Amino acid sequence: xxxxxxxxxxxxxxxxxxxxxxxxxxxxxxxxxxxxxxxxxxxxxxxxxxxxxxxxxxxxxxxxxxxxxxxxxxxxxxxxxxxxxxxxxxxxxxxxxxxxxxxxxxxxxxxxxxxxxxxxxxxxxxxxxxxxxxxxxxxxxxxxxxxxxxxxxxxxxxxxxxxxxxxxxxxxxxxxxxxxxxxxxxxxxxxxxxxxxxxxxxxxxxxxxxxxxxxxxxxxxxxxxxxxxxxxxxxxxxxxxxxxxxxxxxxxxxxxxxxxxxxxxxxxx
Amino acid sequence: xxxxxxxxxxxxxxxxxxxxxxxxxxxxxxxxxxxxxxxxxxxxxxxxxxxxxxxxxxxxxxxxxxxxxxxxxxxxxxxxxxxxxxxxxxxxxxxxxxxxxxxxxxxxxxxxxxxxxxxxxxxxxxxxxxxxxxxxxxxxxxxxxxxxxxxxxxxxxxxxxxxxxxxxxxxxxxxxxxxxxxxxxxxxxxxxxxxxxxxxxxxxxxxxxxxxxxxxxxxxxxxxxxxxxxxxxxxxxxxxxxxxxxxxxxxxxxxxxxxxxxxxxxxxxxxxxxxxxxxxxxxxx
Numbered sequence: 001x002x003x004x005x006x007x008x009x010x011x012x013x014x015x016x017x018x019x020x021x022x023x024x025x026x027x028x029x030x031x032x033x034x035x036x037x038x039x040x041x042x043x044x045x046x047x048x049x050x051x052x053x054x055x056x057x058x059x060x061x062x063x064x065x066x067x068x069x070x071x072x073x074x075x076x077x078x079x080x081x082x083x084x085x086x087x088x089x090x091x092x093x094x095x096x097x098x099x100x101x102x103x104x105x106x107x108x109x110x111x112x113x114x115x116x117x118x119x120x121x122x123x124x125x126x127x128x129x130x131x132x133x134x135x136x137x138x139x140x141x142x143x144x145x146x147x148x149x150x151x152x153x154x155x156x157x158x159x160x161x162x163x164x165x166x167x168x169x170x171x172x173x174x175x176x177x178x179x180x181x182x183x184x185x186x187x188x189x190x191x192x193x194x195x196x197x198x199x200x201x202x203x204x205x206x207x208x209x210x211x212x213x214x215x216x217x218x219x220x221x222x223x224x225x226x227x228x229x230x231x232x233x234x235x236x237x238x239x240x241x242x243x244x245x246x247x248x249x250x251x252x253x254x255x256x257x258x259x260x261x262x263x264x265x266x267x268x269x
Numbered sequence: 270x271x272x273x274x275x276x277x278x279x280x281x282x283x284x285x286x287x288x289x290x291x292x293x294x295x296x297x298x299x300x301x302x303x304x305x306x307x308x309x310x311x312x313x314x315x316x317x318x319x320x321x322x323x324x325x326x327x328x329x330x331x332x333x334x335x336x337x338x339x340x341x342x343x344x345x346x347x348x349x350x351x352x353x354x355x356x357x358x359x360x361x362x363x364x365x366x367x368x369x370x371x372x373x374x375x376x377x378x379x380x381x382x383x384x385x386x387x388x389x390x391x392x393x394x395x396x397x398x399x400x401x402x403x404x405x406x407x408x409x410x411x412x413x414x415x416x417x418x419x420x421x422x423x424x425x426x427x428x429x430x431x432x433x434x435x436x437x438x439x440x441x442x443x444x445x446x447x448x449x450x451x452x453x454x455x456x457x458x459x460x461x462x463x464x465x466x467x468x469x470x471x472x473x474x475x476x477x478x479x480x481x482x483x484x485x486x487x488x489x490x491x492x493x494x495x496x497x498x499x500x501x502x503x504x505x506x507x508x509x510x511x512x513x514x515x516x517x518x519x520x521x522x523x524x525x526x527x528x529x530x531x532x533x534x535x536x537x538x539x540x541x542x543x544x545x546x547x548x549x550x551x552x553x554x
Contacts (some may be wrong), residue, residue, distance in 0.1 A: 011413060012551040018503075049355070119302065137409075138343075138409045138410075140409050140410040140411075143496075145495065145516035145517050146327075146329045146330060146516075146517055146525075162330060163326075163331070167496055168409070168410035168412075168493035168496065168506060169410055169412050169494045169495065169496065169506060170494065170496050170497075170506070170508065170516070171309070171516075172490070172496065172515065176491070179397060180397075180412070181457055182399060183397065183402050184399060184401075184402060184405055184409075184410070184411065186405070186409055186410075187410075261328075
């Protein structure tokens, strides 16, 4: 008897819960898988402040973000580059800068490196530090695992195909990359500029190499001088509604600077 | 049955215990089954084209999902770990039981318990900060199959010794006095009588540790170098299946994600096979 009552109660609860109000507005974002993880967290924080809004983030690449923003499938597109000339119909909102520094151990005599040298190293044409003007010793090349945005930018900037890169060590996140280079005087690697500078401040024995004569620093990146960088944009088509505008402003505000930092990007304030 | 019946005589309590234990047992089994089902379902589209999975090149961006080299690396590093840990573990256990002074043995036993409870990531960190630079100074790049094998061996050694200790002590209690009475030297007794008698219990313990080594992720990720390739020597870097999942999971989408689920499926099936083997061997002897 009791169990029958319980079942009846459970059914009623289920039926009632189906009647809950469904008038939440959903803001859909789609595009770059570099920005997607960051926007998921920004979206979560936005939802706690705006309980009537749901933020839905879908990753699928920058070009899909542009397409979806144009067609209206998504309210906001995510593009991990600046807009091309034929994309001026969309309005970009820059939320962060992403830059990569080539790093070596602090004891390495090298201060700078050229793009040609980086390409020759990673494709195996050069393999000894003496070829670059350092002390003799086999270069240990630290590379990123597939799928990471840093890898994408690195390959794209140097015009490399990942299949022709022959690394000695493959790492996941920036932290591991910095630890690996700090522990090996013969290593060279590339990590996000933000996290490299942070670790240098904490005393990690690494050195940021100038690339093609441009010093690698957050300041140079923000001034637009450092070549190995890109901006992370949210793009919209036409005039966004009030909640979407609020989300765009929120993503650019200092309230999410800590999240941007966590993802090793540089807040664009 | 009245309320005044003593607790220990009430049969419905018995029934309750039986139901509760059965419930827990079923839940555990069902959870495992659900995980297997989920992994199979998530990797199903790729499972239907086994030819592409056996390839040696892993380039998710170009749609190449060859798991061969990583499966090989997983097996090689775990076997290398066993090769290093099993002889060392057995010798230390024998020394502990038969040759070490009682006080030393007691302290050593306590230390083993402590070592077994160190999280594996600590071994990995030690490997990254100490072992890899050492190997790197000898033969660069340092992060290699050998480093992974050594770190895994250190990780499985304590539990292996604890289990070997139990098996050998039991075997010594049963057979050592008889063997010694026959005038056999302690060394011969250990080699010819105690080890063979303890083997049926040692073997499942070794397989269990092999399973742990296969499943270890962080420690291996930190020291193995993670380059997808068949290693030409123990000093070449390799990437294991577990490290691959940890490295690429957070950024993978579509078929790439399915390939990672498939790596997980492969690991689970391997572990199940190992456990079945251990069970089978244990029950046969």
